[in-house]
Amino acid sequence: MTKTGRAWALLFMGLVLGAAASFAEPKTPAAQGAIKSASYIVRLSSAPTQPVRGLDILEAYVTDASGRPVEGAQVSFDLNMTNMNHGKNVVTAAAQGGGRYSGRVRFMMPGPWRVIVRVAEPGRPPEDLRFEFNVNLF
Secondary structure, three states, X not given: OOHHHHHHHHHXXXXXXXXXXXXXXXXXOOXXXXXXXXXXXXXXXXXXXXXXXXXXXXXXXXXXXXXXXXXXXEEEEEEEEOOOOXXXXXXXXXXXXXXXXXXEEEEOOOEEEEEEEEEEOOXXXXXXXXXXXXXXXX
């Protein structure tokens, strides 16, 4: 490889690694935190703690307004990027007991994402709680 070719290759690798590093640095909190609606308090967490492109597990801990775990609800995660639409991507969460619901999700690319957690109990209108965070490349 010539000196010029090597210089271009190094420049290209620097740009690729720099872009990857910018995705790896979280700009907003991970998918963790609590949001309160009229009827529920939902705490959302993820494994890994900072979501990454690919498969992740989201867990919602759902309580009523007084803090008692909600059992028997139907909970789902509706995932979409905030800066581009990837179409419908809804995952039904499985009840784990004690107000915990989890689902295996796939984030298609790094960047800003929104997860709408829908909680539906029999005899009540469903409620949507919105969480926004960054998904990292690795």
